Amino acid sequence: MKVISYTRGTDERAGILIDQNVYDVESCSSFLGMEEMPARLLCLLSAGRIPTLNELHQKLTEALRDKHELPLQCWASLEEIRLLAPIRRPPKIICIGRNYRDHAEEQGAKLPQAPLLFAKSPTSVIAPGEPIVIPRGSEQVDYEGELALVIGREVSKAGEEEAAEAIFGYCCMNDVTEREAQFSEKQWFRSKGMDTFAPLGPWIVTRDEFGDPPELEITTKLNSEVMQSSTTANLIFSPVAIIAFVTRNITLQPGDIISTGTPGGVGVFREPQVFLKSGDTVEITIEGIGTLTNPVTAEG
Secondary structure: OEEEEEEOOOOOEEEEEEOOEEEEHHHHHHHOOOOOOOOOHHHHHHOOOHHHHHHHHHHHHHHHHOOOOOOHHHEEEHHHOEEEOOOOOOOOEEEEEOOEHHHHHHHOOOOOOOOEEEEEOHHHEEOOOOOEEEOOOOOOEEOOEEEEEEEOOOEOOOOHHHHHHOEEEEEEEEOOEEHHHHHHHOOOHHHHHOOOOEEEEEEEEEHHHOOOOOOOEEEEEEOOEEEEEEEHHHEOOOHHHHHHHHOOOOOEOOOOEEEOOOOOOOHHHOOOOOOOOOOOEEEEEEOOOEEEEEEEEEOO
């Protein structure tokens, strides 16, 4: 199941994407005689309504198969709506550093013995199509294509089974990084948490669509040129292992995002180095999920 956040006016809505059409969760649940669902995806997750969402998806699939007509307020084509980040303001964004073997190799670094955690600011999240903004005076802003996990339930001190069940789904993320700040300040929060530095989307594909762990091709293109090309089989720590590690000490909540690390090919370790500039376009494609595309512009 593909789940989106979108707007067709001013209100943020949750929708299910089927065959390039968007079916509004709140309106469709009411029309199909189900208990009414929250309008926003984060509210839906926080209310523990994932089983009802799965039931709605099944009912929609059956209605479409049987060619039942749905009223206009229940659906729209993908071209008629504006995609938002699936979770516009996550409670937390936790990222994993140096979690691909090929990324560790390009740095000449040893493989970590445990996941390396850092955080991004919730206000760094932007939607598909929104611009990544290079801060005034910055000359070393880098891309990092990543597989992101969306947490669907509160979880603490999770074993492997509970950690897997906590994953609502997967989406693409760009862990944009200001390298000058990262290397000069010796900590990563400002360099990775700046406004617009967490493009997220284009939608969430639920966990049941994949294996555990998923083994997916991941590609980052800069102006149509492939810069990163790998597979999540190269992850050092799997999504389940990451959640189990994080929740030893940190409770995860519905809507939290965990970005699982980037493969080799980032700009700072290329020869010559490659950094983002105004006018660029970054595309992150993950097999079975889709493509997250964002233009790049300069502040001011």
